[in-house]
Each structure stands twice: as structure tokens, then as C-alpha cells.
Amino acid sequence: MNRLRKLTILADAAKYDASCASSGSVKRDSSGGRGVGSTTGMGICHSYAPDGRCISLLKLLLTNFCIYECSYCINRASSNVQRARFSVEEVVDLTLDFYKRNYIEGLFLSSGIIRSADYTMEQLVRVARCLRETHDFRGYIHLKTIPDASPALIEQAGLYADRLSINIELPSVHSLARFAPEKSLLTIRKSMGQVREHIDEAKESRHRRRRRRAAASTFHYSPAGQSTQMIVGADDSTDSDILSLSHNLYRTYDMRRVYYSAFSPIPDAAQTLPARPPPLLREHRLYQADWLLRFYGFGIGEIVETDRSGTGMLDLDVDPKLAWALRHRDLFPVNVNRAPLETLLRVPGIGAIGAGRIVQARQFSSLRFKDLAKCGLSTGKIAPFVETADHHPSLTVLEDQDLKQRFMRGASPQLTLFS
Amino acid sequence: MFVLEVDSFARWRQQARELLKRAVVPEQIAWRQAGQAVLDFGAGAGDFLSLPVRDASPKVPQRFLALAEEVACFDDERRWSMLYRLAWRLVFEDRRLLDLKVDDQVACLYRMQKSVARDKHKMKAFVRFQRLETELGSGEHAAHFIAWFEPQHLILPALAPFFVKRFTTMRWSILTPRACAHWDLQQLTLTAGAQRRRDTGDDIEQLWLQYYKSIFNPARLKLKAMQAEMPKKYWRNLPEAPLIGELQRDAQRRVDKMLDDGYSQTPGKAVQSQYLRAQQQRLRNR
Numbered sequence: 001m002n003r004l005r006k007l008t009i010l011a012d013a014a015k016y017d018a019s020c021a022s023s024g025s026v027k028r029d030s031s032g033g034r035g036v037g038s039t040t041g042m043g044i045c046h047s048y049a050p051d052g053r054c055i056s057l058l059k060l061l062l063t064n065f066c067i068y069e070c071s072y073c074i075n076r077a078s079s080n081v082q083r084a085r086f087s088v089e090e091v092v093d094l095t096l097d098f099y100k101r102n103y104i105e106g107l108f109l110s111s112g113i114i115r116s117a118d119y120t121m122e123q124l125v126r127v128a129r130c131l132r133e134t135h136d137f138r139g140y141i142h143l144k145t146i147p148d149a150s151p152a153l154i155e156q157a158g159l160y161a162d163r164l165s166i167n168i169e170l171p172s173v174h175s176l177a178r179f180a181p182e183k184s185l186l187t188i189r190k191s192m193g194q195v196r197e198h199i200d201e202a203k204e205s206r207h208r209r210r211r212r213r214a215a216a217s218t219f220h221y222s223p224a225g226q227s228t229q230m231i232v233g234a235d236d237s238t239d240s241d242i243l244s245l246s247h248n249l250y251r252t253y254d255m256r257r258v259y260y261s262a263f264s265p266i267p268d269a270a271q272t273l274p275a276r277p278p279p280l281l282r283e284h285r286l287y288q289a290d291w292l293l294r295f296y297g298f299g300i301g302e303i304v305e306t307d308r309s310g311t312g313m314l315d316l317d318v319d320p321k322l323a324w325a326l327r328h329r330d331l332f333p334v335n336v337n338r339a340p341l342e343t344l345l346r347v348p349g350i351g352a353i354g355a356g357r358i359v360q361a362r363q364f365s366s367l368r369f370k371d372l373a374k375c376g377l378s379t380g381k382i383a384p385f386v387e388t389a390d391h392h393p394s395l396t397v398l399e400d401q402d403l404k405q406r407f408m409r410g411a412s413p414q415l416t417l418f419s
Numbered sequence: 420m421f422v423l424e425v426d427s428f429a430r431w432r433q434q435a436r437e438l439l440k441r442a443v444v445p446e447q448i449a450w451r452q453a454g455q456a457v458l459d460f461g462a463g464a465g466d467f468l469s470l471p472v473r474d475a476s477p478k479v480p481q482r483f484l485a486l487a488e489e490v491a492c493f494d495d496e497r498r499w500s501m502l503y504r505l506a507w508r509l510v511f512e513d514r515r516l517l518d519l520k521v522d523d524q525v526a527c528l529y530r531m532q533k534s535v536a537r538d539k540h541k542m543k544a545f546v547r548f549q550r551l552e553t554e555l556g557s558g559e560h561a562a563h564f565i566a567w568f569e570p571q572h573l574i575l576p577a578l579a580p581f582f583v584k585r586f587t588t589m590r591w592s593i594l595t596p597r598a599c600a601h602w603d604l605q606q607l608t609l610t611a612g613a614q615r616r617r618d619t620g621d622d623i624e625q626l627w628l629q630y631y632k633s634i635f636n637p638a639r640l641k642l643k644a645m646q647a648e649m650p651k652k653y654w655r656n657l658p659e660a661p662l663i664g665e666l667q668r669d670a671q672r673r674v675d676k677m678l679d680d681g682y683s684q685t686p687g688k689a690v691q692s693q694y695l696r697a698q699q700q701r702l703r704n705r
């Protein structure tokens with residue numbers, strides 16, 4: 001099988017992993033080296049697929065042969081998909097060839113499990129080692145870790161990779177047993193814990209050296225941290241279940257990101273899956289909620305009010321911040337000249353940047369409504385929720401039962417959340 | 420009226436400092452891009468140096484200089500006068516001016532800076548090299564990587580060091596309409612602009628195009644999101660862009676087929692292996 005054919009199969013098999021981030025690593029470049037590559041810490045998206053996803057890394061499976069039987073996965077043992085396998089050298093060459101043409105920031109490598117977890121993991125590590133040691137490659141490497149692999153291999157992986165990830169796969173033990181019967185939650189969590197320990201150790205050793213003013217240590221372990229992915233919509237877990245689990249993962253393992261992946265229709269699907277995929281909007285709402293939890297000071301109970309509606313699901317019609325505001329209309333309008341930052345962050349249409357600008361600008365003079373546009377805010381969206389000397393939304397607007405309808409008709413409110 | 424010629428940020432900065440020392444008001448200066456026809460306003464550059472110095476070291480915040488350096492790449496001749504106006508206000512009106520985001524001139528400065536920063540970011544992302552064989556002086560051949568790109572602003576000189584640090588061990592040239600950068604493993608050279616060129620891609624480009632097709636999930640077509648980040652103005656220099664139309668047209672059919680085909684009927688060969696089934700069983704019983 002030629003290289004083109006293998007690439008077709010093994011890129012196709014890798015596309016269900018949502019992550020393609022190349023950010024958060026240490027800064028380095030190729031000056032003085034034998035090879036190519038640099039990382040800026042910011043990450044660069046070199047292209048975008050028509051599905052709107054960033055193409056930053058060469059995302060590949062080393063092989064799509066797999067002895068596991070995860071029902072949501074196109075590579076499961078019982079699938080009729082065509083199989084292929086790259087050699088270590090083939091992946092290394094392809095990465096370097098793509099990198100030198102500025103197509104990518106680096107490699108995201110994962111693999112189906114062949115023979116054993118250790119054998120597979122060793123192959124992955126060999127690719128990373130060859131890139132780093134033989135070719136002095138200084139671009140980004142993300143390795144998907146096989147949770148069942150031995151601690152020694154996981155330890156090695158982090159010495160070459162910028163980021164490691166271990167997928168949690170499903171929101172509950174029960175679902176894992178049902179959809180990924182060979183995987184064990186215990187092992188997954190143990191490996192995540194191990195990765196965190198190594199990362200902390202490396203950080204600690206760098207701090208110690210700095211305190212002693214010793215020469216800077218170059219000892220890094222997965223400097224861009226670890227991430228994980230959860231499949232949404234294959235089982236009947238609620239959004240509240242999912243967000244609680246993420247919250248736990250962020251805290252326990254210091255995750256940089258939890259990716260949500262609405263399970264996608266795949267060719268030759270397993271019988272145990274629901275017939276139709278969940279709406280993509282659900283995944284989007286989860287990301288928004290995740291953001292609010294981590295950066296906007298919201299609690300899970302505020303975002304999904306399990307007690308009231310009882311479903312534990314996010315509203316698909318409007319973004320979670322707006323949904324929260326509509327449930328708490330008595331807290332609005334907020335006076336933008338007086339409200340503290342935490343309160344501004346809770347206003348639909350005001351993001352972290354906008355809130356920062358307001359706080360800065362109001363030191364000089366009291367803001368009028370039209371000044372808010374200069375802070376980069378969409379006045380149409382925030383009008384019902386804010387108050388200035390020259391703008392008082394009439395109470396009738398806020399109490400209007402049609403307010404939600406108005407937002408659903410208007411421009412996509414989700415954009416404002418990240419503004 | 421003083422007419423001043425500038426060709427770079429460094430030159431502007433030096434001139435501006437001398438002007439501020441003498442408190443020359445912005446209205447008295449006409450800034451001209453060097454190399455362009457200069458209208459004669461009577462007094463020429465240099466005349467202002469005879470004015471008395473009022474303040475030997477006028478100060479602007481460090482932050483302003485960083486902003487100004489980026490804005491200096493903005494493709495509009497008025498950038499120099501606008502930067503001087505702000506520098507003047509920072510010295511003589513209010514040192515905290517940059518925090519006053521509602522001020523029209525300040526807002527404009529940030530808008531320009533954002534536009535340049537975005538253009539730079541996109542250029543880092545969308546430059547595409549092609550590998551050519553070139554002859555070195557000695558008759559030997561060596562790989563040379565060439566890219567043609569059309570940035571919106573005048574950013575190549577500012578960005579070239581980024582590419583040097585990333586591709587230190589490659590010989591490369593980046594050609595743009597208004598400047599070109601060349602790296603020969605030792606030295607970076609900037610030359611005048613070039614004509615559009617597009618060599619037929621090397622064989623790796625074919626692999627890249629296939630990768631672009633394979634990584635796309637037809638069940639998630641989101642053209643608007645894609646275009647927000649990869650606007651059409653960049654498409655003409657991206658080898659993968661011509662594939663977008665075809666992938667889009669075919670997406671719905673591919674999804675319908677997957678859904679219509681429904682569940683797998685006959686399990687694949689692999690699971691018929693006894694060995695594999697035993698292994699699965701062992702894992703499940705843990």
C-alpha cells in the first residue's frame with residue numbers, strides 16, 4: 001500500500017479526535033539546532049477544514065488495526081473499515097515533510113491497540129523519540145497515551161511530547177462498560193494521575209533551580225499539560241453529569257482542556273449506538289458552559305438548574321449565560337459604571353475582554369451607552385441588561401416573556417460569549 | 420509646515436523624538452513615505468532642528484512604542500502622522516491616554532494594531548512553501564523552499580525573523596508583492612517586491628491535499644466558521660482551497676449514505692479470530 005493510500009485511511013481514522021491544539025507549550029526554536037521547528041506558546045492554525053475545525057497538527061493514527069471493541073469507534077475490531085499501518089519512519093518523514101512546507105505546527109499521534117497496550121505505546125514513543133533525537137525536531141508533539149501502558153512508557157512519552165492526552169471516553173463507569181468493554185475507568189484515572197505527578201515534579205524541579213539561581217533547567221515533562229476527550233450523546237448522561245465530571249477532571253488532574261465530541265455518524269456503525277447522532281449544538285453548549293465554569297465564576301448548579309427544570313440539560317435555544325440571565329431577570333439591569341468586574345462578567349454579551357475594557361475606561365469618565373460600542377461590545381445584545389446615565393432598559397423589556405424569542409431570532413448569541 | 424520622509428519605524432521614532440523635544444505640534448508636520456513624490460511645502464525636512472529644545476527627554480510609555488511598531492506596518496500612508504499625533508498627546512496631554520479606549524484616536528490605534536496583528540498571525544499560518552532544486556555556485560544542487568504570499572499590510576520585514584527561527588536549517592525565500600525575504604542558512608536578506616508566482620506543487624503537496632480531504636468530517640459541515648478564520652482573500656494562495664467546493668457539495672450525500680446504510684450487518688474479519696476474542700475477554704474480566 002503506498003503512502004497516499006495509508007494517509008487517506010489513517011487520517012480519516014483520526015478525525016474523530018476533537019483536539020488539534022498546539023498551544024501552551026514552552027517557547028523554543030531551531031536556532032543553533034540540526035533540525036527545524038519552533039513553538040511560540042500561542043499555537044497556530046495552518047488551515048481550516050470545511051467543518052470549521054482548525055488544522056494545526058498532522059493528526060494521524062499509527063495504525064487503525066485494533067483489538068478493542070469500542071462501539072462508537074470506526075476502528076473497533078468488528079468494523080469492516082479498511083486497515084492500514086504506518087511504520088515509525090513513515091510518520092516521522094511525513095511530519096517533517098509537512099512541517100517544512102509550513103502546513104502544520106507538529107504531530108498529533110494516536111493509535112489503535114495492536115498486540116498489547118505496551119507494544120502500541122512503545123511504537124508511539126519511538127516516533128516521538130526519533131523526531132526529537134534523530135531529527136532534532138522542535139515543533140509540537142501531542143501523543144495520545146494508551147491508559148493500559150506501563151508507567152515506564154508513560155514516563156518516557158512525556159519527555160518527548162508537548163502534550164499528553166488520555167481519553168476519559170464516556171461520562172460514567174456504566175457507559176464505559178457498555179460501549180468500551182475493554183477499557184477500565186480505574187486504569188484511565190490512574191494514568192491521568194501519573195501524568196499529573198510527572199508534570200508537577202518537572203515544574204517543581206524548575207522552581208527549585210530558579211530559587212537556587214542555578215542554571216535554568218531544561219527538564220520538561222509534557223509542558224503543555226494534559227487533556228482528555230468525552231463522547232457526548234452515545235449514552236443517556238445529562239449535561240449536568242458531564243459538566244460535573246469535567247469539573248472533577250480539571251481539579252483532580254489539572255487538565256488543560258476537556259474536549260467534548262458529539263458522537264458522529266460513522267460508516268458501518270455498531271448496533272448498540274443510538275440511530276441518530278445528537279445535535280451538534282449540544283456539544284457547542286457544553287463548551288460554552290465549560291468556559292463559564294472555568295473563567296466566569298459560575299457554579300454548575302447555576303448553569304444547569306437540575307432542581308427546577310429537572311432535566312439536567314442545557315437549553316439548546318440560547319447560550320448558557322443568556323439562559324441564566326433570563327432565569328434571573330431580577331438581577332438586571334447592571335450599572336456598568338458601578339458594578340464590580342464579577343458582575344459585569346455575568347452580563348450576556350460582555351466577555352472577559354469587554355469587561356476589562358469597561359473597568360479601565362470608566363476610571364476616566366462615566367460611560368455613556370454609546371461608549372460601550374467603543375469597548376467592542378454589541379449594544380444590541382447588551383441593551384436589555386445594562387444601565388448607564390443615558391440608557392435605562394424599560395422594565396417591561398426585561399419582563400417581556402418574548403425576550404428569549406428575540407435573542408433566538410437575532411444574531412447568534414454564542415459569539416458574544418467568547419467576545 | 421515641515422515635510423518629513425520616513426521609510427521605517429526606526430526612522431519615524433528618531434524623527435518623532437526630535438520633534439517632541441521641540442514640542443512641534445502635529446499640525447505643522449507632513450509625513451511622507453520615503454521614495455514617493457514629495458510636494459514642496461516651502462520648508463523641508465531638517466529645518467525644525469534649529470528650533471529650541473524645550474524638553475531634552477520627552478517620555479512616552481513603553482507600551483506605546485510596542486503598539487506603534489506594529490501599527491507602523493499598517494498599509495496606509497497616514498499611519499505616521501496618526502502615530503505622531505498620539506505621541507504628542509501622550510507627552511503633552513495625558514500619559515494615561517492609552518487606557519482611554521473610548522477616545523477616537525486611541526480606538527483607531529488599537530483597531531489598526533489588531534488588523535496588523537491578525538495579518539501577521541495569518542501569514543505565519545498560511546505561507547506555503549514548495550521545494551525546488553536550485554543550483555549552487557559550485558554546480559551542486561540543494562533544496563530551496565519558495566513561497567509566494569500576499570499579506571494585507573507591510574509585515575514581511577517584521578515577520579522574517581520568525582521564519583528564520585522556525586526554519587533555520589532550510590534555504591528559503593518568501594516572495595510578496597512589496598518585499599521579499601531570503602534565508603541562505605547564514606543570512607537574512609530583504610529585497611524589493613516580486614511578481615505573483617505559483618510553481619506546480621511538489622509531490623508532498625499531493626499528500627497535503629489528500630490529508631485535507633480526509634481530515635474533514637462531512638457530518639459537521641460549518642462553512643461560516645471556517646471562513647471566519649480563513650477568509651476568502653487568502654484562498655488564492657492556499658493549495659487546499661480549491662477542494663472546499665467539492666467537499667461541501669458532497670458532504671450531505673456522504674452523511675445520508677452513512678445514516679441510510681445503518682448498522683453494521685456482518686462483523687469484520689478480525690473478530691472471528693479466536694485469539695482476539697480471548698484477549699478481549701481477558702480485558703473485560705479485569
Ligand code: SF4
Nearest residue numbers: 066068070073076112
Ligand atoms: S481502543 Fe477503542 S477507541 Fe481506540 S481505536 Fe480501538 S476501538 Fe477505537
